[in-house]
Amino acid sequence: MALLEIRDVVKRFGDFTAVNHVSLSVEAGEFFTLLGPSGCGKTTLLRMLAGFEQPDSGEIVLDSVNVAAVPPEKRPVHTVFQNYALFPHMTVAQNIAFPLKMANVAADEIKTRVAEVLEDVRLSQFATRYPNELSGGQRQRVAIARALVNRPRLLLLDEPLSALDAKLREEMQIELINLQKEVGITFVYVTHDQGEALALSHRIAVMNKGEVAQLDAPETIYSYPKSRFVADFIGQCNLLDATVKSIGSDRMQIEIAGVGIAETLPVAGAQVGQSGCLTVRPEKIKLGATLPSDDADEVHFKGKVHDCLYLGDVTIYIIELDNGMLVETMLPNSAPGRAKFFDDNDLVELAWRFDAGHFILA
Amino acid sequence: MAKSNRINKWLISGPPLLYLIIFFAIPSLIMAFAAFRFPGDYGGLLPLIGPNPDTGANELLVTAENWRDYLTFENFGLFFTDSIYVELFAKSFWYAGITTLICLAMAYPLAWLIARSPKKYRDLMILLVILPFWSNFLIRVYAWMIILGPQGYFSMAINQVLGLIGIGPVQLMFSHVAVIIVLVYVHLPFMVLPLYANLEKHDMALLDAAQDLGASGWQRFWKITWPLSLPGVWAGAALVFIPALGMFAVPDLVGGTDGIMIGNLIKQQFLDSRDWPFGSVLSIMLTLAVLLLAGFAALIGRGGKRNAL
Structure with a gap:
């Protein structure tokens, strides 16, 4: 006891x-x-x-x-x-x-x-x-x-x-x-x-x-x-509003409004058509000028840099997706002699593994 | 900057300082000197300056040969040879001490209650505590004469109760009991105010902490509240004890022959017996006694100050 x-x-x-x-x-x-x-x-x-x-x-x-x-x-x-x-x-x-x-x-x-x-x-x-x-x-x-x-x-x-x-x-x-x-x-x-x-x-x-x-x-x-x-209160988190499109055995497809289809882990009790939000932590998102888009396990989007916050050890990039949605990402400033990788308005690509995010039913 | 600060300091502290020098320090010195002189033929002091019998001009009468006719230690000798004076001092200390203790016992719960009341009521309660000051001191003491007098309801009620258990009737008026009752009444607010000022500042989290660590209600009071309130207790005790010790009006009005205190004796020496030198001796002894006590209290107070957060 x-x-x-x-x-x-x-x-x-x-x-x-x-x-x-x-x-x-x-x-x-x-x-x-x-x-x-x-x-x-x-x-x-x-x-x-x-x-x-x-x-x-x-x-x-x-x-x-x-x-x-x-x-x-x-x-x-x-x-x-x-x-x-x-x-x-x-x-x-x-x-x-x-x-x-x-x-x-x-x-x-x-x-x-x-x-x-x-x-x-x-x-x-x-x-x-x-x-x-x-x-x-x-x-x-x-x-x-x-x-x-x-x-x-x-x-x-x-x-x-x-x-x-x-x-x-x-x-x-x-x-x-x-x-x-x-x-x-x-x-x-x-x-x-x-x-x-x-x-x-x-x-x-x-x-x-x-x-x-x-x-x-x-x-x-x-x-x-x-x-x-909880997602919002604990740490930084992207909350992307989405609806469930289809449910497979080990994956679930969701539609992020105005952005496109993304794959994520299925959630118990989810039904097609149900709305909710996808939570993705900034550090789980890959960011680059170009990223390979052939990996089926990855969700892939394009956008441009809206804001940068230089924090010393890392830089936070706020990326604006095509529909105007803002996504927060983070890159460690690990390369020597370099303060940051991108500037405002740079065109970038971002990607995350399907299991990096976590879908919360509304 | 430093210079103008110094000037400001003098401008601010100068007037009260001057006032105290003229009306307190110098008279005290005059009185201290008077204690070593002889009384005049018709009261007052034997003059040190007078007309020269030969020339008629005013001049200093004291000379190296005859100073023993003008200056003396006899007055101090009298104080210590007749035990009645020391006894009266002891009695006055006893009255003032009892008064202080009763005031403390009555004021502490009251001050605590006010300090723990909702903020919006506190000012009103403090106003009620000092309300008696709005009427004249003597009128309030005269009121007590009626209350304690044989025809007063308070006296009659007390004697009724005492009569039931076969005691009495007692006379409250003109007794040491009356003196202490009225001394307590007069000085109570002077105990409440410093205690309240202290208790109001206490951090209630300390009591929570003490309780959390296993202290019962009494332990919380004796281990936390009481030691932290000691500066207030000492301040209140000084404000009650010292004026009560020198009080002459209260014993004069309600004490009768039984309730006389040192203040009455001093007044008697100056006004009735017309023995200024001995009155001065009594005053000096009283001042010395109070100074001794104040020094003692300050010593304890300094020990407490170190621990104040």
Whole structure:
């Protein structure tokens, strides 16, 4: 049985349904992420896991016990808060010792465990500092150490990296992954940053309007989004409106309005005439002045460069197809001495393998 | 730039500084000096300047030979030889201390409640706290004289209740109980305001964090809210304790002979006994005591400031 099971949980605030019949389970030792835009219900769900909110209906089962009505201080669940919420009148060591004191751990054991966890987060020499004498990254690590020291069954992290700058955030991501492996505690991580979610998680639950839109491993979510919302929210994605023309055993033909016929993988439940959209990631599209058009496995189109965005490592080309539809593609600037391959209004050809795209039924 | 800044600094701080020098520092020095002099024949101080018996011209009467007739330590000796004065000091400290504690116990929950109220009601509540200041201090104390007087409903109600368990009747008016009741009433807003200013700034996320980490309601208060509110507690305590210590009007009006405080004694020395030097000694001792306390509080306060985020 899973460590945590959320069963049909509903939470309303007045007329607003923040969490709408959500069910999911988290395995022991997993790094699980709740991802979604603000207002999608991820934070409310997290607060229910911590105990700060009670679900209107449904169960939250932790270690086979329904904890939905158990107050926060009685749950074996600790939280890393968004702005760390370190106690300003206590030193780093006192902050970390706090949950142990609350749990009536013996004084000498507190000492050794605080020292251990300070070692884990590489803050041993800062034990006697006060929080206002630390940098953002150090505060972050104290908050994590404080939440980990009493070995909770579940560690909740509420957008813990959002207050850090981009470079530090990447360092902390690597640290978090390593720390989670090391301590083996189950992490439930809340973020609105899809890059962070993809980088950190074993599994991601993408949430939208109080419901789970998709729950899968990061690769699956990225490559096979189940809905327009997920495709659009996770990374850059071309969404090409199309209708189903014919369905074969291993391929399906679709007509992209005004552009032409394309082949893609068949989708369960698809019927001829049904509309939907083809999702193709920019990096899966080949781009060239001329491309061989004899490969039957490839979808092939012509267009011209509408815009270029030079990003250093890659250049993003927005290609305008014959019907005016815009497709985003991306080329790594791998050739030495060359900033980019094409300029605005260059005529180009683009192609992608039939299985590079993924059709979503409307 | 630096120069005009300096000029601005003096322009801003100059007037209040001058005011304090003229009306506080110089009079305090005069009073300190008066403590070493003798009382005049008809009150006041024995003059140091007077007409020369031979020439009739005004001149300094103190000389290297006769200064012992004009300057003395006797007044300080009197303060320490008769235990009644030290006892009265102790009693005044006791009254002011009790007043401070009762104010703290009453103001803390109130300030906490206001700080946790919806923002739109807070200003109204603070207005209600300072509303008593809109009427004259003496009128409010006179009102208490009626309330605590033998014919007052409050007194009568108390005696009714005490009568049921076979105690009393007690007289509230003209007792130390009356002094403390009115001292608390007068100073309560001075405790509420700094406490509110402090509690209002507390980050509620800290309490969530403490609860999340296993702290019960009481633990959250004693480990988080209380230590973080200490600067407010010290500020409120100073604002209540120091004025309460020197208060003479309240014990004068509601204290009777039982409820007299150091302030009354000082007033008595200057106005009734006409012993200015000894009144000055009492004033200096009071000031020294308060300074000692303020220094002590500042020392603690500095320890707390370091930890403020």
